[in-house]
Amino acid sequence: MPSLGADMEAGTLVEWSVKPGDTVKRGDIVAVVETQKGAIEIETFEEGIVAELKAELGRELPVGAPLAVILKQGEEAILEAGSEKPHVEPPAPPQAEKPTHTAAPAPALASAPLASPAARVRAHELGIDLATLAGSGPGGVIVLGDVEGTVAPREPKTKKQKSSGSPFEEMRKAIAAAMTRSKQTIPHFYLSETIDVEAAIRFLEARNATLSPDRRMLLGALFVRATALAAAKVPVMNGHYTDEEGFKPSKIVNPGIAVALRGGGLVAPALMDVATMTLEDTMSGMRDLVARARAGRLRSSEMTMGTITISSLGETGAEEMTGVIFPPQVALVGLGAPHLRPWVVDGEVVPRHVVTLTVSADHRVSDGRQVARFIAAFEDAVQSPEGL
Known part of the structure; x- marks a missing residue:
């Protein structure tokens, strides 16, 4: 978990843009983290293969907590030869998926719906998949009203909910x-x-x-x-x-x-x-x-x-x-x-x-x-x- 501001102490992992077996290079987006200042795309500064996603979606993690493990080609080979653990995580299935991802690296990102920080926070709170919503904002961006409109009929706001802090207040x-x-x-x-x-x-x-x-x-x-x-x-x-x-x-x-x-x-x-x-x-x-x-x-x-x-x-x-x-x-x-x-x-x-x-x-x-x-x-x- 990177530090994304002078006063950031923790962030909430809200989205993965990669999966085990994917090949990544410096500058690729690997995850989206929600902070008090909104949703931020996390870039990797290493090249290699994603070996493991260590953090669970929706979990708040302190700065410095491990999110994922990325192995270089040589490190992967050493692990496969030197321990039994890699055989529990066979290289073949990731290799089978890798050509599709390598040939078109954008789909993993493109599949992630565009949404405002407030909409992401509220959707996470309500357990709503943003991919199921249609955005009414500029360029189809999902805004807070789109999320609230989905739950309004079955979850009327109470006084307590109205008085709770909004993402913008945070x-x-x-x-x-x-x-x-x-x-x-x-x-x-x-x-x-x-x-x-x-x-x-x-x-x-x-x-x-x-x-x-x-x-x-x-x-x-x-x-x-x-x-x-x-x-x-x-x-x-x-x-x-x-x-x-x-x-x-x-x-x-x-x-x-x-x-x-x-x-x-x-x-x-x-x-x-x-x-x-x-x-x-x-x-x-x-x-x-x-x-x-x-x-x-x-x-x-x-x-x-x-x-x-x-x-x-x-x-x-x-x-x-x-x-x-x-x-x-x-x-x-x-x-x-x-x-x-x-x-x-x-x-x-x-x-x-x-x-x-x-x-x-x-x-x-x-x-x-x-x-x-x-x-x-x-x-x-x-x-x-x-x-x-």
Whole structure:
């Protein structure tokens, strides 16, 4: 059981995506674990053959508890030759099934129905197989109402049930615990700057003019790219700090992107190695992350490998936001919504769209000078959108 957050102590195994005899490689999804922040797909970091599933579905397991045993080819051969146990678990049946799975590795994943975290939790509580339900959410995703609608006729809600905590309340508890720990243990300091984003907005208008809605780019993609480029230039803003090892800068920039979930809650999955992406790839990756976050299909690596977080209020909303750092990261970029304001350009006052950027930083790792360099690099990138 991996740790999927600074305050995670245990998780509930809700789904296996493999079976004994399956061949897996690094990055394959092997299981789905339910945490306070929703359903997370667990990836394997080993290659080999699944020898045994040690954990039972529906069981809550502490971080570090064994879930499955994966054997490399050589290890399998040694076991078969050196002990009687492997003969109780004959290699022949798995080998017979393996070609089908190897030829089409996707079906094991595809067979798992898409469902929101809340729906997964409620279905698990009621013992309902999600595969028997039809989803009414975007793209056929099973939502909480689909599960509740199934049981409503035969299990009317009581006052006690109505007052019980919802999955989103559990998520809020997890967020509160993580943010409380962050504020208590990380010496935060903040720097803000209001940035002229008129060039970025005009760039997007020209680019999106002839594109269909599903291919249009959002201002958030430019902010993510600008953050990645700025973090690459100021490495002290990009990495993890732990009491055991101190600060470890990351060689790549994996921005965690704060995603508001429908119905409540917030997650910040990471988009991997954004500094090497194109602007189009960044936008595509963001769409994918948001869709999977809201469908309850994030991966464990996306929840643990973020190196700096971006939280944006989008196209409308408040002018300014000051965020709390997600441990063990050392910085968070908060962006208010664009607002039209009088601005001085070449000695004249003109109307311009501006955005207020606020960086929350860890004083154990950086100081005002480094954060100011980061803000300057971010501003340069946003004001030259063609170079993103």
